[in-house]
Amino acid sequence: MAPPRPPKLESYRSEQVAQAYDQRWAGRGGERRDRRKARALERALRSLERRSGKAARSLLDVPCGTGRFAGLLLDRGLDYTGADLSLEMLSMARAKAPAARLLSADAARLPFDDASFDVVICVRFLHLVRDPALRTGFLRELRRVARLGVVAGYHHSRTLRGASRRLRHKVGLRERPPANPSPARIRADFAAAGFGELDWITVHFAPLLSDKVLVAARA
Numbered sequence: 001m002a003p004p005r006p007p008k009l010e011s012y013r014s015e016q017v018a019q020a021y022d023q024r025w026a027g028r029g030g031e032r033r034d035r036r037k038a039r040a041l042e043r044a045l046r047s048l049e050r051r052s053g054k055a056a057r058s059l060l061d062v063p064c065g066t067g068r069f070a071g072l073l074l075d076r077g078l079d080y081t082g083a084d085l086s087l088e089m090l091s092m093a094r095a096k097a098p099a100a101r102l103l104s105a106d107a108a109r110l111p112f113d114d115a116s117f118d119v120v121i122c123v124r125f126l127h128l129v130r131d132p133a134l135r136t137g138f139l140r141e142l143r144r145v146a147r148l149g150v151v152a153g154y155h156h157s158r159t160l161r162g163a164s165r166r167l168r169h170k171v172g173l174r175e176r177p178p179a180n181p182s183p184a185r186i187r188a189d190f191a192a193a194g195f196g197e198l199d200w201i202t203v204h205f206a207p208l209l210s211d212k213v214l215v216a217a218r219a
């Protein structure tokens with residue numbers, strides 16, 4: 001039996017949560033984080049293009065949320081499709097990118113044929129899925145609809161903060177073990193989902209200070 005969906009993932013089906021989420025990327029701090037992620041995304045797309053020897057023309061962004069990357073990817077000339085489970089998040093994406101093709105869909109069962117898109121991106125999603133089997137299930141479905149590959153964001157454990165949390169847990173100063181998966185566990189997720197070569201693209205210029213990574217994986 002499939003494990004239950006993480007409650008945090010369901011919480012985005014609320015107008016207040018959608019609005020609060022979108023506000024995270026407003027202001028100077030939010031815009032700076034957006035630009036950093038956009039640069040990493042561009043590096044990840046180029047990695048897949050280089051490894052496959054083909055240019056990406058079509059892209060599925062799932063979950064697309066409030067359309068954080070829709071404008072950027074449309075401007076890159078990509079045939080863009082955004083999918084998300086939450087109608088509230090999608091309606092904010094629609095306001096931001098009226099030209100984008102957007103639809104409501106479950107990332108676990110995408111309504112597309114095999115190899116429908118050159119690239120599939122999945123940002124700020126898998127870090128909310130703590131169960132490795134569930135993560136692998138999502139990755140397998142993303143891979144199914146991708147021709148060249150998948151770019152998936154993770155929050156990993158190999159940072160200074162991660163090391164401090166592990167130590168505090170070991171000596172009894174922290175109750176719960178830290179939840180972020182190790183790089184080895186992340187590679188194991190991709191292997192279990194049937195992916196080939198991977199590129200590990202750190203989002204921050206000082207990788208030990210940030211747990212964010214984009215993994216570009218050949219389908």
Ligand SMILES: C[S@@+](CC[C@H](N)C(=O)[O-])C[C@H]1O[C@@H](n2cnc3c(N)ncnc32)[C@H](O)[C@@H]1O
Nearest residue numbers: 009012063064065084085086089106107123124
């Ligand atoms: C943290 S947001 C990330 C959105 C976007 N990728 C970004 O970077 O801003 C997580 C999104 O996952 C969506 N979501 C949750 N479960 C989903 C599922 N099973 N299939 C598709 N989208 C889902 C939520 O509605 C929410 O918009």
